[in-house]
Amino acid sequence: MKPLLAISLLIAALAGRAPAGPITDLERRRLIAHLEMTTSWLGDELVGLSPAQTGFRPAPGRWTILEVLEHLVICEPIYWDDLRRALRTPRMAELPRASDDAILWYGIDRSRREKAVPAEDVRGELRDLVAGLSAFRKLRARMLEYARSTQDDLRHHWVERQGCDAYQWFLLISTHSQRHILQIREVKASRNFPPGR
Numbered sequence: 001m002k003p004l005l006a007i008s009l010l011i012a013a014l015a016g017r018a019p020a021g022p023i024t025d026l027e028r029r030r031l032i033a034h035l036e037m038t039t040s041w042l043g044d045e046l047v048g049l050s051p052a053q054t055g056f057r058p059a060p061g062r063w064t065i066l067e068v069l070e071h072l073v074i075c076e077p078i079y080w081d082d083l084r085r086a087l088r089t090p091r092m093a094e095l096p097r098a099s100d101d102a103i104l105w106y107g108i109d110r111s112r113r114e115k116a117v118p119a120e121d122v123r124g125e126l127r128d129l130v131a132g133l134s135a136f137r138k139l140r141a142r143m144l145e146y147a148r149s150t151q152d153d154l155r156h157h158w159v160e161r162q163g164c165d166a167y168q169w170f171l172l173i174s175t176h177s178q179r180h181i182l183q184i185r186e187v188k189a190s191r192n193f194p195p196g197r
Contacts, residue, residue: 022151023167031167032147034174038107039140042072042177045184046133050194054129058190063122065187068180070126071116073135078120079173080139086157086166093156103168107175110182143173 023031046054046069054066063071116122126132147170154167162169187193 021153023154027154027167028147031171031174032144034171034178035140035144035147038174038177038181039137039144041181042069042136042184043133045181045188046129048196049129050196052194053188053196056187056190056192056194058187058193062187063183065184066126066129066132067122067124068184068187069129069132069136070122070124071120072177072180073126073132074122075116075120075176076136076139076173079169079176080143082159082161083166083169083173086159086169087152087154089157091153091156092158098164098168100168100171103164103171103175106172107178108182110179110186143170 022028046065049065054069055064057064152166154170155165157166158164159166159169162172164172
């Protein structure tokens with residue numbers, strides 16, 4: 001490596017500025033693994049459920065399993081568009097750096113409940129579990145294809161909505177579904193959840 005280039009890279013690193021470029025191999029592997037995990041996990045949680053089970057409401061104002069799936073089918077295209085829109089904005093040399101760990105904890109910690117914004121709230125339009133899961137998987141296949149091949153500089157584009165970089169937003173798409181997979185498990189663990197077939 002030429003001495004001038006080495007010095008420039010060292011100064012950029014010390015200043016908290018990563019050189020422009022694609023995500024690292026480790027970041028890519030982690031993102032793909034998380035997307036694959038939540039895609040598979042959602043299917044596993046839904047397999048073999050009866051209409052009585054998917055329509056069971058654990059308490060007034062709580063979502064049914066079918067409504068949780070509908071929320072994911074509504075949200076993921078919005079989140080995907082948010083990611084692509086962020087990548088069309090000018091690259092930023094420095095961004096406030098939130099922790100990737102905070103994004104991962106968002107998927108695990110259900111102690112803080114959130115209310116869906118109106119555009120992402122359920123509408124009672126999804127009636128078929130298979131069709132909903134198919135729509136979810138179709139978009140996830142596109143996301144995974146992109147995650148496997150992108151050379152975009154995800155770390156230097158900002159997603160204003162969440163206050164994070166585009167890589168973290170992409171990871172959040174998966175951790176958001178993880179939160180709702182855990183919600184499905186909570187519904188299934190409800191005292192009056194209908195028995196299986």
